[in-house]
Amino acid sequence: MSQHRPSGAPGRTGAVPALPDLPEATVSRLPEYLRALHALADAGHETVSSEGLASAVGVNSAKLRKDLSHLGSYGTRGVGYDVALLIDQIESVLGLTQCRAVALVGVGNLGHALAGYDGFASRGFQIAALLDADPSRVGEEIHGLVVRHVDELPRVVAEESISIGVIATPAPAAQAVADQLVAVGVTSILNFAPCVLSVPDGVDVRKVDLAIELQILSFHEHRKASLIALPATGGSALTALPGGLATPDTQEAIGT
């Protein structure tokens, strides 16, 4: 779901060693491996087979081995992967060895829910600033953070060393907010507004749209219903929908 990811774009610090330019699909699966590995570690497992980890994540084991080979991680024959080591490797590649400060712009219904969510801290992210354009929201305290006016963005980003911006404004305001974030040096944006953002080279944008995910699930529901409705005549079931759409991978991540 990345809207823009120029290869080799420098990060803000520019001080990190060169990392392999991994396939985007691999990058999107690494957080899922990480989550499964943390669960295995919490349950006391020290090693895991590629099949075990693959099934915990819901991918096939060949894909998992290929993904992990990009990290130089091949496991040990007959033993599998060292859970703690693999956690370290994935966290290192994802840049999760440091806590990243996040600014949330737009503190309405969705913004409130995000601001109140405890789960980011344990994954290496700290919501360090809440900003909104509505003066009536400015000054409100949510989870110990006071909402500030969006005009304060340049100062807040500098003070809090913000590296990631989250946009939870209505769609018509989102591009202007993205422009403001970029202007103050933010190079990664997570966009919840249902619109496509235009950003310069070197800025990564990911978008989350639950309505789109629901529409994809709607397709699967529609397809399953069409298969059930087909008479058992021996014809190809996949002709029930236009183009014989085969969708083998029905478990896709939402991309968060």
Ligand SMILES: NC(=O)c1ccc[n+]([C@@H]2O[C@H](COP(=O)([O-])OP(=O)(O)OC[C@H]3O[C@@H](n4cnc5c(N)ncnc54)[C@H](O)[C@@H]3O)[C@@H](O)[C@H]2O)c1
């Ligand atoms: N991605 C998803 O799955 C998902 C789910 C729900 C909502 N949304 C989207 O998230 C966005 C927020 O939804 P909501 O229900 O919280 O809306 P909301 O109206 O409750 O909140 C939006 C907030 O943005 C603020 N705002 C408006 N313009 C601004 C600007 N220029 N700078 C800073 N703040 C500004 C408003 O003052 C308000 O507080 C919408 O675009 C909505 O479509 C996405």
